[in-house]
Amino acid sequence: MRVSTARGPGGDDRVFTVVVESFGVGVQRRAERRFTVPFAQLQSLMQTIARSGGHIRVVSSEDASADAPESTAAAPSAPPAAAAAKASAKTSKPKSATVSHADVPVNLYKPKDPFLGTVVDNYSLLAEGAIGRVNHITFDLAGGDPQLHYVEGQSIGIIPDGTDAAGKPHKLRLYSIASTRHGDNMADHTVSLCVRQLEYEKEGQTIYGVCSTFLCDIQPGAKVKITGPVGKEMLLPEDEEAIVIMLATGTGIAPMRTYLRRMFEASERERNGWQFRGKAWLFMGAPKTANLLYDDDFNRYEAEFPDNFRYTKAISREQQNAKGGRMYIQDRVLEHADEIFAMIEDPKTHVYMCGLRGMEPGIDEAMTAAATAQGLDWSELRPQLKKAERWHVETY
Numbered sequence: 001m002r003v004s005t006a007r008g009p010g011g012d013d014r015v016f017t018v019v020v021e022s023f024g025v026g027v028q029r030r031a032e033r034r035f036t037v038p039f040a041q042l043q044s045l046m047q048t049i050a051r052s053g054g055h056i057r058v059v060s061s062e063d064a065s066a067d068a069p070e071s072t073a074a075a076p077s078a079p080p081a082a083a084a085a086k087a088s089a090k091t092s093k094p095k096s097a098t099v100s101h102a103d104v105p106v107n108l109y110k111p112k113d114p115f116l117g118t119v120v121d122n123y124s125l126l127a128e129g130a131i132g133r134v135n136h137i138t139f140d141l142a143g144g145d146p147q148l149h150y151v152e153g154q155s156i157g158i159i160p161d162g163t164d165a166a167g168k169p170h171k172l173r174l175y176s177i178a179s180t181r182h183g184d185n186m187a188d189h190t191v192s193l194c195v196r197q198l199e200y201e202k203e204g205q206t207i208y209g210v211c212s213t214f215l216c217d218i219q220p221g222a223k224v225k226i227t228g229p230v231g232k233e234m235l236l237p238e239d240e241e242a243i244v245i246m247l248a249t250g251t252g253i254a255p256m257r258t259y260l261r262r263m264f265e266a267s268e269r270e271r272n273g274w275q276f277r278g279k280a281w282l283f284m285g286a287p288k289t290a291n292l293l294y295d296d297d298f299n300r301y302e303a304e305f306p307d308n309f310r311y312t313k314a315i316s317r318e319q320q321n322a323k324g325g326r327m328y329i330q331d332r333v334l335e336h337a338d339e340i341f342a343m344i345e346d347p348k349t350h351v352y353m354c355g356l357r358g359m360e361p362g363i364d365e366a367m368t369a370a371a372t373a374q375g376l377d378w379s380e381l382r383p384q385l386k387k388a389e390r391w392h393v394e395t396y
């Protein structure tokens, strides 16, 4: 193995190109791959290559100065892990890693003049014995001018019928879209939502949310005021080899369902010509197995694409964490911290988090603990990932 030891003026700002044979697993295994990384990432790249069984053919420094001496050497000494991850976050904006915001429709319909969609389907997503009420609701969008269209990761607004306590029309509520741009029936003119009926106790009374109850009760044929679409935070990268880590609780699964359908549903793959070959890893949190949403589809994707999709569940009332307490999604994140951080170091990796706002502190705590165990500072790293458009959060 040839290693150039040329140094940049800063001492450790060298950029290396590593040529590897037989890298990857399963269908992704390639005869030869070329990686270009800063010195700080070299060590972790070497580890990733070793884990995948790849053979390193050449390691060379890209910006070696003309008079730099070349020598045969073993892999360079390990850079501090924190420096490696920081360098990764900072250098993680090659074109293929970013999310394209071009051609994303926004606010085609506004609250003053909403589109009137027609309910075509409304059914429960929960199994016997589940807690609460969560429905999958589909609206027909045909006939609009302009046609209401959207992409994966966006939301729409719903204005419920009726008036508020002051006698004024209700304000809109946002809902993450749960169908791909083609709609569940691939007809290009429907949109689906995944809605949990809000229910809480106040002064001895059970209170039900206005819009979520309106939606869960609505019957096929009814007309509903729809606005939007909105949102550019949760868009998918176009890179077919992206690594997508998804952290979802409850109805936070909606955008993840759109990504996974786009990645793995046969009709979508055929239609889009977008052949996802990367890695997708869904962490799903639910109180009971009966509350898992779209579980059959995700199990099917995992069986059909074992090299590309991994599905990890945290079922708080049925599973125990390492301390014997309830198993929450953050416990699963901690369990797999090493792998998650190794993935995050790869500029192709995007992390998506969606669900109730209450999930954020737990995930943050888990990421902080996991980062600390690796000598990293999560409070420094997270903003860098965010800036690199690789950390996507939509909580409500």
Ligand SMILES: Cc1cc2nc3c(=O)[nH]c(=O)nc-3n(C[C@H](O)[C@H](O)[C@H](O)COP(=O)(O)OP(=O)(O)OC[C@H]3O[C@@H](n4cnc5c(N)ncnc54)[C@H](O)[C@@H]3O)c2cc1C
Residues within 6 Å of the ligand: 155, 173, 174, 175, 176, 177, 194, 195, 196, 197, 198, 200, 201, 202, 208, 209, 210, 211, 212, 213, 251, 252, 254, 394, 395, 396
């Ligand atoms: C970007 C975005 C995406 C969203 N996506 C989804 C989605 O995919 N699915 C989904 O189901 N929801 C989603 N929501 C939430 C949704 O917009 C509504 O907020 C939710 O459905 C409740 O609306 P509602 O009209 O039923 O409740 P409301 O009648 O508006 O009641 C809500 C109010 O009740 C009060 N309240 C709530 N809980 C309690 C409590 N425990 N104790 C006391 N008071 C309380 C609070 O004042 C709160 O503002 C999303 C929100 C956002 C911002």
